[in-house]
Amino acid sequence: MSKHHRLGDANTMSGYYKYWKRLLTSVNLTTSNFFWSNTRINVSQKRNVMKFRMGTLYIQKMAHLYDRATNSSCLLCHQPDSQIHTLSGCQNTSFQNMVTERHNIASRLITKTLSKGDFGGNIIVADIGSETQMAQQSLVLPAHVANRTSPHWLVPNHLADELRSCSRPDAICILQVGTKNGHQRDLLAIHPLRWDAHLIEVKYCDDTRPEQQLARTTEQHNGLEHALAQQCHKVSLHHVV
Numbered sequence: 001m002s003k004h005h006r007l008g009d010a011n012t013m014s015g016y017y018k019y020w021k022r023l024l025t026s027v028n029l030t031t032s033n034f035f036w037s038n039t040r041i042n043v044s045q046k047r048n049v050m051k052f053r054m055g056t057l058y059i060q061k062m063a064h065l066y067d068r069a070t071n072s073s074c075l076l077c078h079q080p081d082s083q084i085h086t087l088s089g090c091q092n093t094s095f096q097n098m099v100t101e102r103h104n105i106a107s108r109l110i111t112k113t114l115s116k117g118d119f120g121g122n123i124i125v126a127d128i129g130s131e132t133q134m135a136q137q138s139l140v141l142p143a144h145v146a147n148r149t150s151p152h153w154l155v156p157n158h159l160a161d162e163l164r165s166c167s168r169p170d171a172i173c174i175l176q177v178g179t180k181n182g183h184q185r186d187l188l189a190i191h192p193l194r195w196d197a198h199l200i201e202v203k204y205c206d207d208t209r210p211e212q213q214l215a216r217t218t219e220q221h222n223g224l225e226h227a228l229a230q231q232c233h234k235v236s237l238h239h240v241v
């Protein structure tokens, strides 16, 4: 901070200021800023996060702006470059594979944390990559957790075919109504009317514009949510964006 720039001096009319101010009411401030104190994230990574948040990440567009490149197009797909293109939007196959794996790594870390908690035994479905990939995050799911497929008993038979085409959430956790700490593994012994189902979906989004991904998640799991709602006591969809 120089003598010319002090806390409170921000231009409150700028687009970035407005975008971030608007988010204050909807984001989890602790989680969103936890990277500052996370010792596994190095200074260079922290700097890149801040550059992304402030729109100054060095991408091809910037290289062109600084006369270090002949054009501003993405080097991989030759489409117009932007921060969001560099981090998620590029359709180059190897790049998209990295994007998918980044999502799965986040999902595995979240599932791993959930599996260590009070309701770890209530995770019944996960869709977060192969056993080998899970091992990279030291995640071993118990045998009763269905990976990449939904168990046939989860939804009524007449809806099962219809739901096969729907994408599955990253994890499904089913609690028993009225229990605080179930550790319930034999869900078949409990009537679905006593199920409190939680669908968990992890998504990445442009930092200041989560709405599109939130809407996408809701639409994506609408079929499953509706099918479960017909037989369960309660269904909740949790977005981790």
Ligand SMILES: [Zn+2]
Pocket: 074, 075, 076, 077, 078, 079, 085, 089, 090, 091, 092
């Ligand atoms: Zn590209």
